[in-house]
Amino acid sequence: MHDYQPRKDLLHDHIILVTGxxxxxxxxxxxxxxxHGATVILLGRSERKLEAVYDEIERQGWSQAAVHPLDLAQATAEDFIRVAAAIDKEFGRLDGLLHNAAELGTLTPLALYNDTLWSRVMQVNVTAPYLLTRACLDLLARSSDAxxxxxxxxxxxxxxxxxxxYGISCFALEGMMQIWADELEGGTAIRVNSIDPGPVATAMRRNAxxxxxxxTLRRPQEIMNRYVYLMGADSKSVTGRAFCAQGEEH
Ligand SMILES: NC(=O)c1ccc[n+]([C@@H]2O[C@H](COP(=O)([O-])OP(=O)(O)OC[C@H]3O[C@@H](n4cnc5c(N)ncnc54)[C@H](OP(=O)(O)O)[C@@H]3O)[C@@H](O)[C@H]2O)c1
Known part of the structure; x- marks a missing residue:
């Protein structure tokens, strides 16, 4: 699986939303x-960083991206409905949704965890992906393979x-993935999986x-194989599974 080589145009004509x-x-x-040919919708809290990614995509001559700044710590159900409405207006459907934004909180004994930080981590890491998935269901249902x-x-x-x-939010996401996958299997063309990137050199890893x-770590661009696989037709009908971007499945 790790030597999987996606076709260069695997994601041609795909509309994919990425958080964080x-x-x-x-x-x-x-x-x-x-x-790989997708039109990406960039969601995150820093407009400056999103614009830099937008510019890089333009510089490379790839399909023009869209930018949606949103702070997931503050976002309400209405905000996610607005994001979905904007995608509907511009693209009319969604073929992929990568929930990637997350906050680490602190590494602390559970008994001492700060209540306000607990709520913030749960909001960004669990509630936001739930509300965004729910808001995007109709858009995803319009894809032949979402x-x-x-x-x-x-x-x-x-x-x-x-x-x-953070750890508990990841358990919650695994459970949410399984419930969505089970509910959507059969009646829709929407498949739902999870991915553990493994240790990767990023700001979050540095904080942890x-x-x-x-x-000593892989860089983000070196672990993209399974991310691309999961978004494209080569993983069609794969659902309810927990993937690892590095190493074998747990
Ligand atoms: N790196 C690892 O070793 C590792 C290991 C296991 C799992 N993961 C998971 O991989 C994913 C990506 O993490 P990363 O390592 O790439 O970390 P990162 O570099 O810190 O990126 C996290 C992204 O999420 C965004 N984000 C955080 N809080 C947000 C909020 N309130 N609203 C909107 N966007 C927000 C960040 O925005 P800003 O740029 O504005 O901060 C950033 O773009 C996370 O789900 C993480 O749990 C990472």
Whole structure:
């Protein structure tokens, strides 16, 4: 699977929304999807970072992207309905949705976890992807092969001390993925999977492991193989599965 080679135009004519598209893995995914022919919709909280990704896509001559700045920590159900309405107006459907934006919170014993931070991490990492998926269902249903991917982590597949709200949010995402997959299988062409990127040199990884040499880790653009696979026709009808971008499935 890791030697999978996607066709260069695998995602031609695909409309794909990526959250947290301004930096790290989300930025690399948006660029990888665009490189394979997709039109990407870039969602994130920093308009400046999203514009930089937009400009890079334009510079490469790939399909023109769209930009939707939104702070997921503040976003309400109405905000997600507005995002979906804007996509509907511009594109009329959605073929892919990569939930990638997340906040780390702090690495703290559960008994000492800060309540306000708990709520924020749950809002960004769990409630926002739920509300965005729900708001986009009609758009996804208009695709002949729609792929929804939730980003999780190894600490969301096996509990580990001190990972607190972040670890629990990843468990919640795995559960949400399975429930959506089960509910949507059969009656729709929407498939739903999760992916654990593994250790990747990004800002979040630096915050979690400040003493680590990032040079020992893969860079975001080096782990895109399965992300592209999950968005394209080669994974058609694959649903309800937990993937790893590096190494074998758990
Ligand atoms: N890196 C790893 O080793 C690793 C391992 C396992 C899982 N993951 C998962 O991979 C995904 C990507 O993480 P990353 O490592 O690429 O981290 P990152 O570089 O920190 O990127 C996270 C992205 O999410 C955005 N974001 C955070 N809070 C947001 C909010 N309130 N509203 C909108 N956007 C927000 C960030 O925006 P700003 O740029 O404005 O901060 C950034 O673009 C996450 O789901 C993470 O849990 C990463």
């Amino acid at each position: 598209a301004g930096d790290g893995i989300g930025k690399a995914a948006a660029l990888a999807f665009a490189r 792929s929804v991917v939730f980003t999780t982590a190894d600490v969301g597949r096996r509990g580990r001390a001190y990972w607190g709200a 492991y400040p003493g680590e040499d990032p040079g």
